[in-house]
Amino acid sequence: MGSTERRARERAEMRERILDAARNLFASEGYEAVTLRKVADCIEYCPATIYKYFEDKDAMVRALVEDDIAMVMATIQPSMAEQTPLECLRSFGCAYIEMGLERPNHYRLMFMTPLLPVDDPLFRKKRADPQTDSYGLFLSVVQECVDAGLFRADITDACLVAQTIWAGLHGVISLHIACGGNDTYDWRPVRDRAIFMHDLLINGMLRVPAIVLPTCPSTRPAMPVAASLPESVTP
Amino acid sequence: MGSTERRARERAEMRERILDAARNLFASEGYEAVTLRKVADCIEYCPATIYKYFEDKDAMVRALVEDDIAMVMATIQPSMAEQTPLECLRSFGCAYIEMGLERPNHYRLMFMTPLLPVDDPLFRKKRADPQTDSYGLFLSVVQECVDAGLFRADITDACLVAQTIWAGLHGVISLHIACGGNDTYDWRPVRDRAIFMHDLLINGMLRVPAIVLPTCPSTRPAMPVAASLPESVTP
DNA sequence: ACAACTAAATGAACGGCGTTCACGATAATT
DNA sequence: AATTATCGTGAACGCCGTTCATTTAGTTGT
Numbered sequence: 001m002g003s004t005e006r007r008a009r010e011r012a013e014m015r016e017r018i019l020d021a022a023r024n025l026f027a028s029e030g031y032e033a034v035t036l037r038k039v040a041d042c043i044e045y046c047p048a049t050i051y052k053y054f055e056d057k058d059a060m061v062r063a064l065v066e067d068d069i070a071m072v073m074a075t076i077q078p079s080m081a082e083q084t085p086l087e088c089l090r091s092f093g094c095a096y097i098e099m100g101l102e103r104p105n106h107y108r109l110m111f112m113t114p115l116l117p118v119d120d121p122l123f124r125k126k127r128a129d130p131q132t133d134s135y136g137l138f139l140s141v142v143q144e145c146v147d148a149g150l151f152r153a154d155i156t157d158a159c160l161v162a163q164t165i166w167a168g169l170h171g172v173i174s175l176h177i178a179c180g181g182n183d184t185y186d187w188r189p190v191r192d193r194a195i196f197m198h199d200l201l202i203n204g205m206l207r208v209p210a211i212v213l214p215t216c217p218s219t220r221p222a223m224p225v226a227a228s229l230p231e232s233v234t235p
Numbered sequence: 236m237g238s239t240e241r242r243a244r245e246r247a248e249m250r251e252r253i254l255d256a257a258r259n260l261f262a263s264e265g266y267e268a269v270t271l272r273k274v275a276d277c278i279e280y281c282p283a284t285i286y287k288y289f290e291d292k293d294a295m296v297r298a299l300v301e302d303d304i305a306m307v308m309a310t311i312q313p314s315m316a317e318q319t320p321l322e323c324l325r326s327f328g329c330a331y332i333e334m335g336l337e338r339p340n341h342y343r344l345m346f347m348t349p350l351l352p353v354d355d356p357l358f359r360k361k362r363a364d365p366q367t368d369s370y371g372l373f374l375s376v377v378q379e380c381v382d383a384g385l386f387r388a389d390i391t392d393a394c395l396v397a398q399t400i401w402a403g404l405h406g407v408i409s410l411h412i413a414c415g416g417n418d419t420y421d422w423r424p425v426r427d428r429a430i431f432m433h434d435l436l437i438n439g440m441l442r443v444p445a446i447v448l449p450t451c452p453s454t455r456p457a458m459p460v461a462a463s464l465p466e467s468v469t470p
Numbered sequence: 471a472c473a474a475c476t477a478a479a480t481g482a483a484c485g486g487c488g489t490t491c492a493c494g495a496t497a498a499t500t
Numbered sequence: 501a502a503t504t505a506t507c508g509t510g511a512a513c514g515c516c517g518t519t520c521a522t523t524t525a526g527t528t529g530t
Binding site: 111114115157159164166169171172174179182192197200201203204205 | 343346347348349350370392394395398399401402403404405406407409410413414416417419420421422423427428431432435436438439440
């Protein structure tokens with residue numbers, strides 16, 4: 001008796017040790033740098049052992065990334081209650097920008113890498129990622145703005161609005177991650193571009209374009225996340 | 236005599252045969268599916284031979300992708316002369332959207348994949364890609380719009396404008412490539428979103444928001460490109 | 471025409487990767 | 501104490517990109 005609980009706990013702890021070892025490699029050096037042999041070395045087990053805890057390498061890394069991102073996005077939820085819908089909209093965007101810029105390797109795996117070939121039979125199965133929750137929350141914020149009559153008369157599709165704001169911020173972030181090191185483009189500061197994009201999109205859709213609120217300070221405190229460290233991006 | 240020219244020609248032909256074999260694999264199945272052994276099989280040479288023509292796999296695939304994209308972007312250049320700056324701006328965006336949607340694997344490698352870790356010593360060396368030319372052309376079009384006084388008084392930085400329009404379109408395209416298969420998001424049609432984004436950004440910056448011009452038809456003829464075929468995206 | 475030289479192409483190997491599986495070791499249950 | 505389930509392992513498999521000494525083919529010089 002009781003021992004089955006202990007077993008389960010030990011199993012969960014082992015799982016976490018694997019994830020922590022993988023996280024250190026992934027966060028600082030990216031997906032390719034995460035090697036089952038390296039992770040195994042790190043926790044002093046043999047590579048095959050990892051397969052007792054994860055289906056394969058991809059499942060392991062994705063578990064890690066989804067955990068981390070869900071944790072980051074969860075930190076902004078509390079402030080939602082005490083803000084107007086429009087403030088929520090802006091806060092959400094700013095949080096998303098910082099998340100992408102601070103954790104480029106996480107961002108890359110989640111939003112810049114197709115999970116599977118579109119025709120793959122496993123395709124349906126793997127589509128239950130928790131990131132959906134964040135999107136759902138964002139969508140509901142947009143819907144509130146629509147319901148409050150904040151947008152132009154011809155803009156009633158909250159889904160289209162949400163997807164467009166998402167795409168705009170994603171464009172700035174992902175282009176920065178992929179091409180930000182190419183100095184032939186003479187990039188403007190990435191946070192300036194992100195804010196410019198954000199305001200352009202929101203003001204372009206508002207019925208009464210608002211004065212830009214003092215959100216999104218360029219120097220914003222880093223958001224807490226497990227084992228948060230500076231990341232560099234790898235090819 | 237003359238034989239050195241023939242040698243050079245034969246060398247170039249061999250190079251093209253390698254690129255063509257690689258292109259077929261890459262366009263339909265993505266980067267990971269391009270294997271030096273498969274390419275070598277395809278052209279009936281041994282894998283090591285490829286190294287006489289390309290530094291490594293990455294150089295081979297990038298050569299192929301850059302060729303193809305440069306060819307696509309070159310097709311829009313002729314129409315530039317007979318259009319107003321604003322029309323050029325829109326045409327450019329539309330061409331870019333179609334290029335990304337029709338050749339997702341090309342797009343992914345060029346704009347969604349960091350070339351090298353940012354600190355890498357080889358970093359500087361590899362930064363002479365021809366895509367820069369397209370960006371330069373686009374930038375000059377934006378500059379024309381600025382000079383013509385089309386934009387708001389506070390929008391004078393052509394570079395910021397170009398990078399923002401690019402990022403907006405890139406956001407729609409890349410999010411479609413990476414997450415377009417995830418139907419939990421209830422995506423609106425990708426071309427609708429791209430046009431919505433395009434108009435929102437341009438109109439948001441114009442001094443006098445324009446009526447939307449009849450560009451960007453949803454059913455646009457495919458642009459010609461070497462060995463153009465439908466692509467699927469792989470993880 | 472033959473030898474000397476140069477460039478092209480190769481087979482075999484290296485080290486690394488994700489993954490599998492039959493087999494011991496260990497702990498829990500009966 | 502015997503049985504059963506779980507955990508962990510070593511060794512292998514088949515792939516990958518890449519290297520290199522060696523062989524082959526073709527050009528050049530005499």
